[in-house]
Amino acid sequence: MISKLSRRSFLELGGLAGLGLAAAGCSSAPTSGRATWSMWSSSAEEMKVWEDFGTYVEQQLGVRSVATLTPSSGYSTKLDLQLVGGTASLVTALNGTLIPTYAARGAHRPLDDLIAADPDFELDDFYETSQRISTFNGKTYAIGFDVAPTVMYYNKDLLKKQGVPLPSRTEPMSWAAFRELTKQLTEPGEQYGFTCAPAIGDLVSWIYCAGGNVMSADGGRSILGEPRAMEALEFVIDLFVKDKVTPPIKNLVTENSLSNFLQGNVAFLQNGPWQVVNARKAKFDWDVIPFPAGAAGSTPRVSGTGFAIPSGVREGAELDLAWKLLKTLTSTGALDIYAKAGRNNPARRSAGSAFQPPPANLGIVRNILAGKLAGGHAYDVTTNWNQVEQLLGQDLPRAFLGQVGIREVIDGLTPRLDVLMRQHRDTVSQATARKR
Amino acid sequence: MAVDTPPATSTYLQLTPAPTRRRRSREALTAWLFLLPSLIGFLVFTAGPVVAAGVISLLDWNLFSSPTWVGLRNFARLGPDPTFWSALGNTAYFTLVSVPLTILVSLALALLLNQGLRRIAVFRSLLLLPYATITVAVAFVWIWLYIPHDGLVNAVLGWFGISGPAWLVSDSWAMPALIIMSVWKSFGFGMVVILAGLQAIPQQLYEAGRVDGASPWHSFRHITLPMLSPALFFVVVTSVIGSFQVFDQALIMTNGGPGTRTTTLVMYIYQTGFKNYDQGYAAAQSLALFAFIVLITAGQFLFQRKLVHYDK
Numbered sequence: 001m002i003s004k005l006s007r008r009s010f011l012e013l014g015g016l017a018g019l020g021l022a023a024a025g026c027s028s029a030p031t032s033g034r035a036t037w038s039m040w041s042s043s044a045e046e047m048k049v050w051e052d053f054g055t056y057v058e059q060q061l062g063v064r065s066v067a068t069l070t071p072s073s074g075y076s077t078k079l080d081l082q083l084v085g086g087t088a089s090l091v092t093a094l095n096g097t098l099i100p101t102y103a104a105r106g107a108h109r110p111l112d113d114l115i116a117a118d119p120d121f122e123l124d125d126f127y128e129t130s131q132r133i134s135t136f137n138g139k140t141y142a143i144g145f146d147v148a149p150t151v152m153y154y155n156k157d158l159l160k161k162q163g164v165p166l167p168s169r170t171e172p173m174s175w176a177a178f179r180e181l182t183k184q185l186t187e188p189g190e191q192y193g194f195t196c197a198p199a200i201g202d203l204v205s206w207i208y209c210a211g212g213n214v215m216s217a218d219g220g221r222s223i224l225g226e227p228r229a230m231e232a233l234e235f236v237i238d239l240f241v242k243d244k245v246t247p248p249i250k251n252l253v254t255e256n257s258l259s260n261f262l263q264g265n266v267a268f269l270q271n272g273p274w275q276v277v278n279a280r281k282a283k284f285d286w287d288v289i290p291f292p293a294g295a296a297g298s299t300p301r302v303s304g305t306g307f308a309i310p311s312g313v314r315e316g317a318e319l320d321l322a323w324k325l326l327k328t329l330t331s332t333g334a335l336d337i338y339a340k341a342g343r344n345n346p347a348r349r350s351a352g353s354a355f356q357p358p359p360a361n362l363g364i365v366r367n368i369l370a371g372k373l374a375g376g377h378a379y380d381v382t383t384n385w386n387q388v389e390q391l392l393g394q395d396l397p398r399a400f401l402g403q404v405g406i407r408e409v410i411d412g413l414t415p416r417l418d419v420l421m422r423q424h425r426d427t428v429s430q431a432t433a434r435k436r
Numbered sequence: 437m438a439v440d441t442p443p444a445t446s447t448y449l450q451l452t453p454a455p456t457r458r459r460r461s462r463e464a465l466t467a468w469l470f471l472l473p474s475l476i477g478f479l480v481f482t483a484g485p486v487v488a489a490g491v492i493s494l495l496d497w498n499l500f501s502s503p504t505w506v507g508l509r510n511f512a513r514l515g516p517d518p519t520f521w522s523a524l525g526n527t528a529y530f531t532l533v534s535v536p537l538t539i540l541v542s543l544a545l546a547l548l549l550n551q552g553l554r555r556i557a558v559f560r561s562l563l564l565l566p567y568a569t570i571t572v573a574v575a576f577v578w579i580w581l582y583i584p585h586d587g588l589v590n591a592v593l594g595w596f597g598i599s600g601p602a603w604l605v606s607d608s609w610a611m612p613a614l615i616i617m618s619v620w621k622s623f624g625f626g627m628v629v630i631l632a633g634l635q636a637i638p639q640q641l642y643e644a645g646r647v648d649g650a651s652p653w654h655s656f657r658h659i660t661l662p663m664l665s666p667a668l669f670f671v672v673v674t675s676v677i678g679s680f681q682v683f684d685q686a687l688i689m690t691n692g693g694p695g696t697r698t699t700t701l702v703m704y705i706y707q708t709g710f711k712n713y714d715q716g717y718a719a720a721q722s723l724a725l726f727a728f729i730v731l732i733t734a735g736q737f738l739f740q741r742k743l744v745h746y747d748k
Contacts, residue, residue: 083500105500105501249602386713394699401602
C-alpha cells in the first residue's frame with residue numbers, strides 16, 4: 001500500500017536515516033569480542049585461504065572473525081588511513097619491507113612484553129630470518145607468517161631440448177657459469193636465457209651475493225657505488241644490455257618476469273617461492289635451484305611478511321584478544337592452511353612440511369632457511385624504504401634499457417640516497433631516545 | 437488554495453497578492469532543505485579539505501606522530517626541490533601539447549558531425565565512447581597498443597616503412613605517447629560541447645554571409661569561430677584544469693618513468709603524501725598546484741575579453 005508522507009514524517013524519516021548511516025559508519029571501529037584483522041588479497045585463490053583462516057580463527061577463539069581484505073596495491077594506503085582514523089583491525093598484516101617504517105612511526109606496538117608474558121608462545125619455532133625481518137631497533141614488531149629466499153626457477157624442457165645438462169639441485173652455479181649458460185640458451189627474438197624485474201627488489205639478491213648492500217652497516221649512507229655492489233649491478237645490467245639474454249622490456253609498469261617465463265621461451269627466472277603457486281600453471285616441466293653464487297656465495301635476499309598489532313590497541317580485553325588472534329593467525333595450524341594452499345613457505349619450522357612439491361626440489365627453500373644449503377640474507381631496509389625504492393625505481397630501469405650507464409645512474413642517485421639514509425639514521429636515533 | 441492557483445488570465449502577476457513573511461520564510465526553508473545536501477557535500481568534500489590542506493601545509497606530519505608546527509617551511513622546500521619543478525615542467529608540457537591537440541580534434545569532428553550527417557546520434561555516441569570509458573581500462577588497452585614489436589601502433593607505422601619507438605620506455609617518446617592517449621580519451625567531451633555550440637549558431641548569419649559572397653573559409657573564420665568562441669573558451673578552461681590534474685593515465689601507463697620523464701605534479705603529490713608519509717609537504721605542493729591553476733584560469737578569463745565573442 002502506498003501512502004503519502006507528510007513533510008513532518010519525511011523529515012523525521014530523514015533524520016532517522018541519517019542516524020542509521022552515522023551508526024553504520026561508526027560500526028567499522030574495532031569491537032571487543034570480534035577478531036578483526038587486515039590482509040591483502042588480490043585473487044579468488046587468496047580469498048579462499050583467508051576465508052579458511054577466518055574459519056580457523058572462529059574455531060580456535062570462539063569469536064567472530066572479521067577480515068578486512070584489500071587488493072595488495074592499495075593495502076598500505078588503506079591501512080594508513082585506518083590507523084589514522086582509529087578504525088584499524090586488532091591485527092594487521094605487514095610486508096617485511098614496511099615493518100621498520102610502521103614501527104619507527106609508532107603505528108604498531110612492540111610485542112616483546114606480550115611474548116615474555118606468554119609461556120605458551122614459542123618464538124624459537126620461527127626461522128631466524130623471519131624474526132630478523134620482524135624486528136626494528138632491537139624490538140619485535142611482528143610475528144611472521146611466511147618467509148622465503150629468492151631461488152632460481154628453470155625450464156627443464158627447454159634445457160633438455162637444447163641438450164644442456166640440468167643444473168645441480170644443491171650446488172649453486174657460479175655467476176660466470178650462469179652467464180655462459182644464459183648466452184648459450186639465447187636465440188635473439190625467439191628464446192632467452194634469463195628474466196628478472198628491472199628493479200632493486202631483484203637486483204638486491206645479486207648485490208648480497210657479491211658481498212655488497214644498498215646501505216652501510218649503520219644505515220647512514222648509500223654504498224651502491226662501492227665495488228662489490230657495482231660488480232653485481234654491472235653483471236645484471238650487462239645481461240640485459242650487452243649480452244641481450246633477457247626478453248626486451250616492453251613497458252616498465254606491467255612488465256612481469258613471471259609471465260615472460262610462463263611463455264615457455266625463457267630458461268631461468270629469478271623469483272621467490274611465493275610464485276610457485278602461479279608457476280604451477282606452466283605448460284612445461286620446471287624446477288627450482290639455489291641462486292647463483294657470487295664472491296660472497298649464494299646469499300640472495302630472504303623476504304617475509306608478518307602480523308602486527310596497531311599501537312592504538314593498548315590494554316585490557318582488547319589487547320588480550322589481539323594477542324590471542326595474532327597467535328592464532330601465526331600458529332602452526334593456520335600456517336599449515338597457508339602452506340597447503342601453496343601460497344608460500346611458512347615462517348614456522350613446524351609448518352614447513354605443509355609447503356610441498358611440485359616442483360620436485362621445493363625442499364631447498366627450507367634447507368636454505370635452516371642453513372643446510374647455500375644461504376640467504378634478510379632483506380635489509382630502512383625506515384623510509386618506500387622513498388629509497390621510489391628513487392631507485394626512477395633511474396635504475398633506464399640502465400636496464402641501455403638509456404644511461406649504471407655508473408652514471410648510481411653516481412647521480414648517491415647524494416639523494418645519502419640524504420634519505422641520514423634521515424633514516426635520525427629516525428632510528430629518535431626511536432632509540434624514545435625507548436630510553 | 438485559491439491563492440496558489442493561477443487564474444487563466446494574463447493578469448496573474450498583478451492579481452497575485454504579495455507573499456507574506458510567513459510564506460517567504462517557508463519558501464526559504466524549502467530552498468535551503470533542497471540545497472542542504474549539495475551544501476553539506478561542498479563543505480565536507482571541497483571547502484573542508486582545502487582548509488585542512490592549508491593547515492596541514494604548515495605542519496610536519498607523518499600521519500602517526502604528533503604533528504609539529506613548521507610555519508611556511510614546507511613552502512620554502514618547493515624552491516630547491518628539483519623533482520617538484522621537473523614534475524611541474526612535465527605537467528606544463530603535457531598541458532601545452534594535449535590541450536590544443538584535443539581542441540583541434542574536437543573541433544574537426546564537431547564540424548564533421550555538423551554537416552547534416554544521417555544518424556548523427558549514433559556517430560556522436562560512438563565518438564563519445566572513449567570519454568565515457570574509465571581511464572584505467574583505456575590505459576591498459578593503450579599499453580597493449582604501444583608494445584614496441586607486436587603493438588598495433590608500431591605495426592601500422594611499419595606499413596609506411598617507419599620503425600616505431602619503444603613508446604612507453606623511451607626518454608623522448610613516453611610523454612608524447614601519454615598525450616596521444618589522453619587526446620583520444622578526452623576529445624569526446626570537447627566535441628559534444630563544440631557541437632552544441634555549432635548547432636546554436638543562427639543559420640541567418642551564414643545566409644547573410646553567402647549573400648555577401650563569403651567563401652566557406654570566410655564563413656568559418658568570421659562567423660563560426662566568433663560565435664563558437666564561448667564554447668571553445670569553456671572547453672579550453674576545463675581542459676587546462678583537467679590537464680594540470682593529470683594522474684591516473686601516467687600512473688598506470690608509465691608510473692612516471694622512464695626516469696621522471698612522465699612524473700606529473702599530482703603523481704608527485706600522491707607519492708609525497710602517501711608513499712613518503714610527508715603530509716605537510718604534500719599539502720604545500722597541492723596548494724602550489726591550486727595557485728598555478730587559479731593564476732592560469734584567471735589569465736584565461738582576462739584574455740577572453742579580446743577573443744571570446746558573446747552575442748548580446
